[in-house]
Amino acid sequence: xxxxxxxxxxxxxxxxxxxxxxxxxxxxxxxxxxxxxxxxxxxxxxxxxxxxxxxxxxxxxxxxxxxxxxxxxxxxxxxxxxxxxxxxxxxxxxxxxxxxxxxxxxxxxxxxxxxxxxxxxxxxxxxxxxxxxxxxxxxxxxxxxxxxxxxxxxxxxxxxxxxxxxxxxxxxxxxxxxxxxxxxxxxxxxxxxxxxxxxxxxxxxxxxxxxxxxxxxxxxxxxxxxxxxxxxxxxxxxxxxxxxxxxxxxxxxxxxxxxxxxxxxxxxxxxxxxxxxxxxxxxxxxx
Amino acid sequence: xxxxxxxxxxxxxxxxxxxxxxxxxxxxxxxxxxxxxxxxxxxxxxxxxxxxxxxxxxxxxxxxxxxxxxxxxxxxxxxxxxxxxxxxxxxxxxxxxxxxxxxxxxxxxxxxxxxxxxxxxxxxxxxxxxxxxxxxxxxxxxxxxxxxxxxxxxxxxxxxxxxxxxxxxxxxxxxxxxxxxxxxxxxxxxxxxxxxxxxxxxxxxxxxxxxxxxxxxxxxxxxxxxxxxxxxxxxxxxxxxxxxxxxxxxxxxxxxxxxxxxxxxxxxxxxxxxxxxxxxxxxxxxxxxxxxxxxxxxxxxxxxxxxxxxxxxxxxxxxxxxxxxxxxxxxxxxxxxxxxxxxxxxxxxxxxxxxxxxxxxxxxxxxxxxxxxxxxxxxxxxxxxxxxxxxxxxxxxxxxxxxxxxxxxxxxxxxxxxxxxxxxxxxxxxxxxxxxx
Numbered sequence: 001x002x003x004x005x006x007x008x009x010x011x012x013x014x015x016x017x018x019x020x021x022x023x024x025x026x027x028x029x030x031x032x033x034x035x036x037x038x039x040x041x042x043x044x045x046x047x048x049x050x051x052x053x054x055x056x057x058x059x060x061x062x063x064x065x066x067x068x069x070x071x072x073x074x075x076x077x078x079x080x081x082x083x084x085x086x087x088x089x090x091x092x093x094x095x096x097x098x099x100x101x102x103x104x105x106x107x108x109x110x111x112x113x114x115x116x117x118x119x120x121x122x123x124x125x126x127x128x129x130x131x132x133x134x135x136x137x138x139x140x141x142x143x144x145x146x147x148x149x150x151x152x153x154x155x156x157x158x159x160x161x162x163x164x165x166x167x168x169x170x171x172x173x174x175x176x177x178x179x180x181x182x183x184x185x186x187x188x189x190x191x192x193x194x195x196x197x198x199x200x201x202x203x204x205x206x207x208x209x210x211x212x213x214x215x216x217x218x219x220x221x222x223x224x225x226x227x228x229x230x231x232x233x234x235x236x237x238x239x240x241x242x243x244x245x246x247x248x249x250x251x252x253x254x255x256x257x258x259x260x261x262x263x264x265x266x267x268x269x270x271x272x273x274x275x276x277x278x279x280x281x282x283x284x285x286x287x
Numbered sequence: 288x289x290x291x292x293x294x295x296x297x298x299x300x301x302x303x304x305x306x307x308x309x310x311x312x313x314x315x316x317x318x319x320x321x322x323x324x325x326x327x328x329x330x331x332x333x334x335x336x337x338x339x340x341x342x343x344x345x346x347x348x349x350x351x352x353x354x355x356x357x358x359x360x361x362x363x364x365x366x367x368x369x370x371x372x373x374x375x376x377x378x379x380x381x382x383x384x385x386x387x388x389x390x391x392x393x394x395x396x397x398x399x400x401x402x403x404x405x406x407x408x409x410x411x412x413x414x415x416x417x418x419x420x421x422x423x424x425x426x427x428x429x430x431x432x433x434x435x436x437x438x439x440x441x442x443x444x445x446x447x448x449x450x451x452x453x454x455x456x457x458x459x460x461x462x463x464x465x466x467x468x469x470x471x472x473x474x475x476x477x478x479x480x481x482x483x484x485x486x487x488x489x490x491x492x493x494x495x496x497x498x499x500x501x502x503x504x505x506x507x508x509x510x511x512x513x514x515x516x517x518x519x520x521x522x523x524x525x526x527x528x529x530x531x532x533x534x535x536x537x538x539x540x541x542x543x544x545x546x547x548x549x550x551x552x553x554x555x556x557x558x559x560x561x562x563x564x565x566x567x568x569x570x571x572x573x574x575x576x577x578x579x580x581x582x583x584x585x586x587x588x589x590x591x592x593x594x595x596x597x598x599x600x601x602x603x604x605x606x607x608x609x610x611x612x613x614x615x616x617x618x619x620x621x622x623x624x625x626x627x628x629x630x631x632x633x634x635x636x637x638x639x640x641x642x643x644x645x646x647x648x649x650x651x652x653x654x655x656x657x658x659x660x661x662x663x664x665x666x667x668x669x670x671x672x673x674x675x676x677x678x679x680x681x682x683x684x685x686x687x688x689x690x691x692x693x694x695x696x697x698x699x700x701x702x703x704x705x706x707x708x709x710x711x712x713x714x715x716x717x718x719x720x721x722x723x724x
Contacts, residue, residue: 232508235388235508269511272511273386279422
């Protein structure tokens with residue numbers, strides 16, 4: 001996703017440059033800016049970032065390892081025709097993925113193979129969690145899902161293997177936190193992610209946990225650089241987590257269908273209130 | 288108080304002599320605009336000095352949009368801009384609800400808003416991180432390179448601001464009353480109320496939207512949008528003569544407005560005084576906002592005779608019925624040959640005029656918000672905005688009369704309503720709301 005986006009932006013730049021010489025000059029200025037910023041980044045202390053990045057790498061590996069174990073249980077239930085267990089395991093299993101989604105998105109086709117919704121990809125290519133979700137809830141059956149279950153487990157294992165190849169840079173880490181909240185903003189808080197099971201709040205909570213993890217890792221650095229921003233972000237997470245706690249049910253969360261419009265509006269506004277200051281964390285990349 | 292140059296008190300802001308004051312960046316831009324229509328500001332010129340911030344000097348090679356005096360209405364002054372300022376072409380109105388945890392946060396919000404509003408009124412980019420690839424730009428950018436376009440931003444607080452949350456219950460002005468229910472009200476929560484009201488006006492809708500959007504962004508974590516409404520009137524480009532604008536019923540709206548250049552009249556009609564009982568509102572004003580939907584389809588099938596009788600004016604000229612010119616005296620006693628009043632007893636103009644002793648300053652805009660999906664009819668009408676010194680003595684009695692018997696009621700329905708106490712203006716270094724917080 002990340003890589004694709006970059007090439008898309010490059011394409012746009014070329015198109016706009018074609019509009020006239022003024023645009024070209026503006027572009028040159030922007031490029032100079034880029035050079036300056038890249039230089040800045042190298043001034044950020046290796047000693048500071050190395051342990052942060054290593055901690056994050058360990059976190060994502062842990063999540064991915066557990067994701068395989070939980071997906072195995074889920075797949076076993078699906079293939080064994082145990083509809084109730086499959087439904088129970090579906091949402092909690094996905095949380096391990098949702099916490100580290102920015103990493104998966106950096107790995108090409110893996111994200112759609114695991115997480116595409118109907119119509120995100122061509123029907124012949126549609127597989128993964130949501131294809132199984134459709135079967136379990138729409139058709140209320142595990143029939144015909146064996147092949148999707150097997151491929152899901154393969155894809156999840158491949159994700160874990162490829163994660164060794166991902167090099168997380170500080171800027172990816174920081175924008176990843178915001179991207180996790182953007183995920184919530186654009187599909188979870190609207191109930192569009194889990195259109196058959198309505199377990200959106202599980203994904204919601206997991207995305208927020210993933211963002212919080214990143215914040216916790218850089219918090220000390222952030223506090224040194226901008227204590228007020230750190231405080232604002234801390235409060236934003238606390239407010240959001242408190243609001244989310246109201247929708248807990250047993251070990252999980254209530255159905256999206258139980259939320260009223262004022263509930264989703266409030267949650268959405270809390271996400272915006274948090275994501276705005278969170279998007280300023282890049283300030284710690286400045287020398 | 289700042290000097291006349293930096294105030295919006297007079298209508299010819301910026302035309303004073305620059306020599307009596309240290310030359311600021313804005314003055315340089317003004318001079319550039321005044322002195323050289325079409326003057327290119329090169330890299331060694333003004334834009335070279337200020338290119339990092341000036342919206343109108345983004346590219347040193349591009350012709351600078353003339354940020355001349357006519358384009359800037361200063362944010363600062365003894366009154367807030369946007370009240371007696373001649374109405375711009377567009378409005379973006381927004382009501383906010385506070386989510387701030389403390390009065391300190393509310394104060395910080397108004398301080399940040401004040402700074403941002405003054406910056407945007409001058410046509411400058413917000414903040415200082417607009418060229419850092421590691422951060423979201425501090426200005427959202429859609430107004431970059433555009434002229435200030437007479438942007439004004441006017442702030443007020445509603446009755447709910449004075450509930451228990453911030454310990455200000457005792458500060459609520461008596462004049463900030465909840466409006467009673469009027470005839471013709473079909474108010475909807477989605478277009479009513481709000482802790483804070485913000486009126487953004489500009490001669491360009493994109494610039495007005497930019498301002499509101501950035502204010503909402505700055506407010507994140509402290510306040511959330513409650514409702515918004517965009518509005519328009521014929522642009523100054525379409526009517527360079529600046530005639531009284533027509534509403535969507537085709538009639539001129541605002542003919543009877545008091546003269547904004549008459550200070551004594553404004554003090555009587557618009558500006559609150561400390562002697563009214565609320566010291567912090569001295570030089571402020573009370574704003575009434577009403578979202579008035581017009582039954583467009585019904586209006587369009589009524590005869591011209593009925594339409595003119597409804598308003599009490601001729602459509603083409605804007606003159607009172609039986610008169611010739613728009614500004615001809617409103618003669619409410621005039622009878623026809625059968626002894627019937629020429630202007631019907633329940634005509635809009637008669638009821639709004641009353642005995643002529645009660646006035647408000649109207650600053651309304653038309654709105655169009657797509658369709659009402661229930662009926663397939665247009666959702667369009669008037670975003671009524673009125674300023675007065677005390678709604679209890681001015682707007683409320685006037686609207687009670689109109690709500691009961693105005694012939695216009697057959698063609699309109701009030702769907703939204705809000706009232707706000709608009710703070711007095713501030714001078715540079717101060718912040719909106721400083722008299723209250």
